[in-house]
Amino acid sequence: MDSTVLQVLVVDDDPGMRSGVSRALAHFKAAVPEVDGKIRFEVEQAASGHEALEKFQRLHPQLVFLDFKLPDITGFDVLDQLSPQIADSLIIMMTAYASIETAVRATKHGAYDFLAKPFTPDELRTTARKAAEQVLFKIKAKKLAEEKRKLRFEFISVLSHELKAPLAAIEGYLNVAKAQSLGASIDAYTPVFDRCVFRIEQMRKLIFDLLDLTRIESGQKIRHLQETDLVPIVQRVLETVAAEANQRGIELRFDAQNAVPYYADPAEMEMIFNNLVSNAVKYNREGGQVEIQLSVTPEALCIRVSDTGIGLTEQEASRLFQDFVRIRNAKTQDILGSGLGLSTVKKLVQLYRGEIHVKSTPDVGSTFTISLPPSSPPPIAENGESERR
Amino acid sequence: MPERSIQKKTILVIDDDPDIRAALRMVLEAEGFSVGESANGEEGLKTVERIQPDAMIIDLMMENVDSGTTVAQQLKAEGYPGPMYMLSSAGDAVRYNLDARELGLAGIFQKPIDPKLLITTLKKALKMVG
Numbered sequence: 001m002d003s004t005v006l007q008v009l010v011v012d013d014d015p016g017m018r019s020g021v022s023r024a025l026a027h028f029k030a031a032v033p034e035v036d037g038k039i040r041f042e043v044e045q046a047a048s049g050h051e052a053l054e055k056f057q058r059l060h061p062q063l064v065f066l067d068f069k070l071p072d073i074t075g076f077d078v079l080d081q082l083s084p085q086i087a088d089s090l091i092i093m094m095t096a097y098a099s100i101e102t103a104v105r106a107t108k109h110g111a112y113d114f115l116a117k118p119f120t121p122d123e124l125r126t127t128a129r130k131a132a133e134q135v136l137f138k139i140k141a142k143k144l145a146e147e148k149r150k151l152r153f154e155f156i157s158v159l160s161h162e163l164k165a166p167l168a169a170i171e172g173y174l175n176v177a178k179a180q181s182l183g184a185s186i187d188a189y190t191p192v193f194d195r196c197v198f199r200i201e202q203m204r205k206l207i208f209d210l211l212d213l214t215r216i217e218s219g220q221k222i223r224h225l226q227e228t229d230l231v232p233i234v235q236r237v238l239e240t241v242a243a244e245a246n247q248r249g250i251e252l253r254f255d256a257q258n259a260v261p262y263y264a265d266p267a268e269m270e271m272i273f274n275n276l277v278s279n280a281v282k283y284n285r286e287g288g289q290v291e292i293q294l295s296v297t298p299e300a301l302c303i304r305v306s307d308t309g310i311g312l313t314e315q316e317a318s319r320l321f322q323d324f325v326r327i328r329n330a331k332t333q334d335i336l337g338s339g340l341g342l343s344t345v346k347k348l349v350q351l352y353r354g355e356i357h358v359k360s361t362p363d364v365g366s367t368f369t370i371s372l373p374p375s376s377p378p379p380i381a382e383n384g385e386s387e388r389r
Numbered sequence: 390m391p392e393r394s395i396q397k398k399t400i401l402v403i404d405d406d407p408d409i410r411a412a413l414r415m416v417l418e419a420e421g422f423s424v425g426e427s428a429n430g431e432e433g434l435k436t437v438e439r440i441q442p443d444a445m446i447i448d449l450m451m452e453n454v455d456s457g458t459t460v461a462q463q464l465k466a467e468g469y470p471g472p473m474y475m476l477s478s479a480g481d482a483v484r485y486n487l488d489a490r491e492l493g494l495a496g497i498f499q500k501p502i503d504p505k506l507l508i509t510t511l512k513k514a515l516k517m518v519g
Contacts, residue, residue: 161450164478164500165406171501172412179504181419192415195408333407 003029004039006132007061011045011052011078012094013071017117018045021065024121030129032136039132049073053081062088062135063128065115068095068102076109083110088139090131094119158324162206162339166199198336206338212271213323213344216351223265227375230260230269230303234292237273241281249287260294262301263375268348272303275341276368280307282335283366300374306367312360320358321346345370398515401425401442403433403460404476405451409500413446416504422511430460437464442471443515446498449477449487458485458492465493472514474498 010021025041032039044059046052049070056064064082068075075093082091090112095102103114112134115127173192182188215221238252245252262269273292280290288308295302310331312320319325326332326339349356354372400422402413407428414424425440427433429451437445445464449457461473472495475487489497495514498507511517 161478168478168500169406169408169412172409175501175504176412176415179416179419181415181504192412195411199408 003037004035004136006039006041006063006135007059008041008043008063008065008128009046009052009055009059009061010043010065011047011049011070011075012065012067013047013069014067015047017067017094018047020121021124024124025128028125028128030125030132032129032133035136039136041128041132047071049075049078052078056082056089060089062090063131064089064091066091066093066111068093068097076105079106079109079111086110088135088142090135092127092131155323159210162324163203166203169199170196198334202336202338205336206340209338209340209344213340213347216268216344216347223268225263225265227261228264228266228269230262230273230294231256231258233266233270234273234277234294237270237277238292240274241278245281245290248281248284250281250284251289252281253289253291255293257294260296260301261375262372264352268351272345272348272370273305275345276303276305276370279337279341280305280309280366280368282337283307283309283332285309288365298374300371303370303372304367306365308365311362311364311366312358313362317358317360317366321356397421397423398443398511398517399423399425399440400444400446400511401427401433401436401440402446403427403430403436403451403457404446404448405429406448409448409476413502413507416502416507417511420508420512430456433460434463437469444471444495444511445469445473447473447475449475449481449485458487461492461494469493472496472511474510476500476502 008021008025010018012018012021022043022045025043027040029038029040041063044055044061046055049072052064052066052070055061066075066078070078075095079091079093082089091110092113092115093102093106093111094115094117096117106114113127113131115124119127173196176182176192177189182192234254235256238254242252244250277290277292284290284307289306290308291304291306293302293304293306295304312327316327320327321342323343324339325343326337346356349370349372352372354370356368356370358366358368360366400417402410402417402424403426404410404413405428410426410428414426417424425436425442427436430447433447436442447457447460451457457475457477461475464473473493475489475492475494475497477487477497478500481487487497496510498510
């Protein structure tokens with residue numbers, strides 16, 4: 001396996017000290033948890049403060065072993081000049097005049113660690129390994145933060161596109177009305193106004209779904225985890241879609257059984273059922289069916305919502321749980337959706353360490369299956385910390 | 390007033406938003422154009438062959454980011470003779486470094502399109518006035 005190389009700069013006016021450090025680190029290979037292979041060190045030397053500053057600019061070493069007493073400027077001066085630019089570097093001070101005061105002062109000036117002279121090669125290596133671990137941890141954390149920023153930017157780009165699209169459509173239609181492209185009678189514009197209202201409703205839904213989603217993702221939402229019976233939740237969700245289902249002759253089936261208790265936040269459970277059941281109605285055909293099943297085994301709680309709707313191709317199903325993915329085709333263009341409902345469901349399911357899957361056949365229907373781990377131990381939050389109550 | 394003496398000019402609109410296509414159709418048909426619609430680039434390229442439009446209006450941001458430019462590039466490579474216009478949300482043309490000349494575009498329209506500007510531009514390009 002490749003080894004990771006860390007650049008080291010040793011700053012000391014004593015050539016013996018410089019070559020000693022170089023020798024001690026030259027063939028040293030350290031194992032740290034942050035990298036797969038081992039790390040080794042490449043050592044450069046500087047005999048004065050100015051040389052140290054010059055070499056730091058040029059070589060960007062990750063570790064600097066810095067002597068306090070230098071012939072030109074002091075180690076503190078070097079520290080002060082370096083500390084604004086040491087994003088991925090650590091500075092270890094070396095001194096023969098070790099005292100608590102200098103150590104505190106060095107730390108205040110941005111030093112990471114402190115090595116008292118004289119030290120053995122092993123002490124140097126131990127310090128180097130510890131610092132290397134910290135450097136690599138910093139690099140990794142920075143990379144993660146960058147990835148997060150990138151994802152966030154992508155999310156916002158797509159979001160702004162999704163928010164601009166209905167505005168452009170509505171403006172386009174208003175321009176049609178203004179130019180009287182369909183003639184002078186207002187009746188001719190009914191379909192135009194209907195579509196405008198539809199796009200506004202869709203935009204509103206997007207904003208509400210977005211709020212739900214960001215609340216879950218931010219971890220700011222206070223979760224009220226408690227013993228929750230899922231049956232009345234399903235019944236309540238069914239009531240909210242009953243009118244639309246009725247109108248389109250869609251049969252809603254739910255075998256109300258004995259209580260199905262689960263340790264959960266009732267509002268989150270309602271959000272899950274609401275998204276799945278309203279999708280099952282929205283994307284159904286006239287006279288179709290929606291069936292909700294809850295089953296409890298010692299291994300899992302299983303939630304199944306099936307419909308007899310337009311269904312999905314395998315390719316469409318594979319993207320379904322991503323943010324803003326709406327399957328766009330002639331069959332879905334009049335159906336209200338934000339593209340965030342199912343990604344929200346997935347995120348909620350993940351909060352409970354569960355899984356969600358979809359099985360679907362175009363024009364036959366889809367079945368969404370969620371399996372959640374048994375109620376106890378209590379579910380944990382996304383960041384792995386114990387639950388906020 | 391639409392020119393009656395000449396044959397109807399056909400415009401192909403490629404945009405993934407059905408309402409944008411519908412609104413453009415209404416504006417264009419009111420001015421005597423015949424309108425074809427495609428919801429994505431792939432479908433659009435096939436429709437070009439079939440209906441041989443006199444001009445094209447292509448949305449910049451469809452399913453894939455900047456897929457509109459891919460369509461324009463391909464049409465240019467195939468030697469499409471008519472004027473092509475790109476449709477872009479405010480700022481997107483700049484953000485994605487749209488080079489109208491390199492893509493062989495006759496122009497870029499920003500959403501929302503001003504119907505009057507669209508009509509006069511198209512009529513001029515297709516030599517329907519003056």
